[in-house]
Amino acid sequence: MKASSTGVLSNRDFLKFWIGQTVSIFGSGVTFIALPLTAMYALHASAFQMGLLRAAGELPYLIMSLFIGVMVDRVRRKTLMIAVDLGRAVLIGAIPALALFRLLNIYDLYVAAVAVGGLSVMFDTANQAYLPTLTGREELQKANSAIQFTFSLGQISGPAVAGLLVSLLTAPVTLLIDAVSYLVSALSLISIKKREPIMEKSHVAERKIFRDVSQGLQVLFRHSVIRSLTLAMGGISMFFSAFLSVYFLYLGRGIGLTASLMGFVLAIGAVGATIGAIVTGRIGGRLAPGMAVIIGESFFAVGAWLVPLASGTHWLEVATVTVAALVAFFGGTSAFIVSTTMLQKATPDHLLGRVSAASKTFLIGLNPIGAVIGGVVGSGWGLRPTLIIGASGITVMVLWLLLSPVRSTSERQLTDQPLCH
Numbered sequence: 001m002k003a004s005s006t007g008v009l010s011n012r013d014f015l016k017f018w019i020g021q022t023v024s025i026f027g028s029g030v031t032f033i034a035l036p037l038t039a040m041y042a043l044h045a046s047a048f049q050m051g052l053l054r055a056a057g058e059l060p061y062l063i064m065s066l067f068i069g070v071m072v073d074r075v076r077r078k079t080l081m082i083a084v085d086l087g088r089a090v091l092i093g094a095i096p097a098l099a100l101f102r103l104l105n106i107y108d109l110y111v112a113a114v115a116v117g118g119l120s121v122m123f124d125t126a127n128q129a130y131l132p133t134l135t136g137r138e139e140l141q142k143a144n145s146a147i148q149f150t151f152s153l154g155q156i157s158g159p160a161v162a163g164l165l166v167s168l169l170t171a172p173v174t175l176l177i178d179a180v181s182y183l184v185s186a187l188s189l190i191s192i193k194k195r196e197p198i199m200e201k202s203h204v205a206e207r208k209i210f211r212d213v214s215q216g217l218q219v220l221f222r223h224s225v226i227r228s229l230t231l232a233m234g235g236i237s238m239f240f241s242a243f244l245s246v247y248f249l250y251l252g253r254g255i256g257l258t259a260s261l262m263g264f265v266l267a268i269g270a271v272g273a274t275i276g277a278i279v280t281g282r283i284g285g286r287l288a289p290g291m292a293v294i295i296g297e298s299f300f301a302v303g304a305w306l307v308p309l310a311s312g313t314h315w316l317e318v319a320t321v322t323v324a325a326l327v328a329f330f331g332g333t334s335a336f337i338v339s340t341t342m343l344q345k346a347t348p349d350h351l352l353g354r355v356s357a358a359s360k361t362f363l364i365g366l367n368p369i370g371a372v373i374g375g376v377v378g379s380g381w382g383l384r385p386t387l388i389i390g391a392s393g394i395t396v397m398v399l400w401l402l403l404s405p406v407r408s409t410s411e412r413q414l415t416d417q418p419l420c421h
Contacts, residue, residue: 013194014134014143020188021127022150024085027181029158030165030174031092033266035109036248037162037259038171042099043106047383051245051375055368056110058241060118062365066217068121069357076196077130078189084123085186091116093179099172125360129352132344133196140344144337149277158270163263171259219351220358226346228404229293229339234362235397236297241367243304243390245374250383255310255317265318269325276333289338290409294401296335301394303328308387342409 039045039053072080091112098104135143165174221227251257251265276296287295306324310317347355370390378386401407 011135011139013192016188016191017131017134018147018150020185021147023188024181024185025150026158027178029266029270030162030181031178032158033162033248033259033263034166034171034174034178035095035113037166037262038095038099038104038175039106039109040248040252041166041171041259042104043109045106047246047249047378048375049106050249051371051373051378053106053109053113054241054245055371055375057113057117058364058367058371059114060121061360061363062368064118064121065125065357065361065365066354067357068125069354072122072126072129072357073351073354077126077133078192078196080126081123081130082186082189084119084126085182085189087119088116088123089179089182089186091119092175092182095175096172099170104172121357121360121364125357128340128344128356130196132352134192134194140341144341144344145277145280148280148333148337149274161263163258163260163266166259166263217358217361219347220355223346224405225290225409226343226359228401229290229342229406230359230362232397232401232404232406233293233297233335233339234366235400236300236394237363238366238370239390239393239397240304241370242374242377242393243307243370243387245371246378246383246386247307249378250307250387251321254383255321256314257318257321261318265322265325268322269329272326272328272330273333276330277337280334280337288409289342290406292338293335293342294398294407296331296333296338297394297398297401299331300328300335301331301391301398303331304387304391304394308384308391 036050036053039050045053095104095108095112098108131143131147132140161177162174165177220230248262251262257265280292280296303324303326306327307321310320310324312320343356343359344352374386374390377389
């Protein structure tokens with residue numbers, strides 16, 4: 001890892017940004033398991049309610065991303081991210097407060113998930129557009145790999161800590177860790193000294209908002225490689241969201257894992273993500289980026305299939321779902337790093353907010369549809385069939401990538417033929 005990221009590690013402002021995001025992702029790793037466990041254990045949620053909870057958190061990506069992309073290209077991105085972090089800290093912190101006074105219900109979780117999801121759309125879009133300002137385009141893949149590496153470390157410790165604390169303190173109280181992590185992220189952003197460049201007036205003030213909203217989609221779909229990549233990755237995310245809507249129920253009620261064991265499985269999975277980040281950072285441009293994405297997503301599909309195929313003794317099932325998490329996180333992380341870098345390199349700076357938001361409309365915006373489908377199928381057909389449908393859909397999308405222009409995309413094509421204004 002050191003060899004691949006020396007340049008960005010000498011950048012103090014990037015280091016501050018990196019540290020803050022690492023702490024924040026640790027908190028998000030805690031919430032990833034603590035929020036559904038709050039619904040499961042504290043509120044006795046059904047499969048359908050679990051699907052709705054997941055859909056609620058990602059619905060804003062579908063209905064808000066394009067408009068937020070315009071906003072991100074019109075405001076100071078760092079200032080926006082600081083405000084978002086503070087808002088998320090308050091919203092997540094409200095859940096244990098409500099639980100303390102025995103006022104918490106499933107609708108409170110839905111509202112919190114939607115609100116935090118909306119703020120996360122703002123943060124993720126601004127974050128992706130802000131990073132090139134800190135590093136320069138030549139260091140983007142190294143920066144993305146470095147961030148994903150420490151994100152993975154946070155994901156290793158986050159679920160493991162969450163599983164233990166849920167057993168000791170209850171799931172709602174465990175969410176306080178995420179609230180504090182958002183405050184740390186805000187402070188790290190405040191400490192960054194580098195000023196963002198002021199955008200030209202022609203790129204900001206004189207545009208009409210609906211024209212800007214449509215422009216992000218138009219620019220994205222003009223590039224055959226980025227269009228194919230975005231649609232296929234969006235399909236993978238949608239089917240994985242259906243998969244995740246019943247995943248924790250399957251681990252808990254189908255296999256009989258405790259909260260601590262669920263945390264352990266996810267922590268081992270995050271080890272795979274860490275390995276994926278290291279490998280991706282080191283290989284750099286040695287492998288064509290399009291093929292690197294396809295290989296990563298193939299591992300992801302294999303990991304997804306292993307979960308519903310787990311059988312035998314209890315501990316053999318535990319071992320299988322643990323290996324599944326390791327393989328899936330490895331492949332998914334690698335594919336995410338490369339695909340994000342491809343989009344950033346192909347997009348001019350003044351369009352990054354809009355194009356990133358247009359991309360997220362498909363990459364994450366389709367997830368609520370998948371989550372609702374997963375909840376409905378899980379309630380009607382059962383948990384294992386839902387997992388099989390999710391894994392099948394992911395596999396189909398990987399085949400689409402293999403047959404698309406993404407397969408033969410080179411680094412040079414992205415830099416020589418960028419998304420045009």
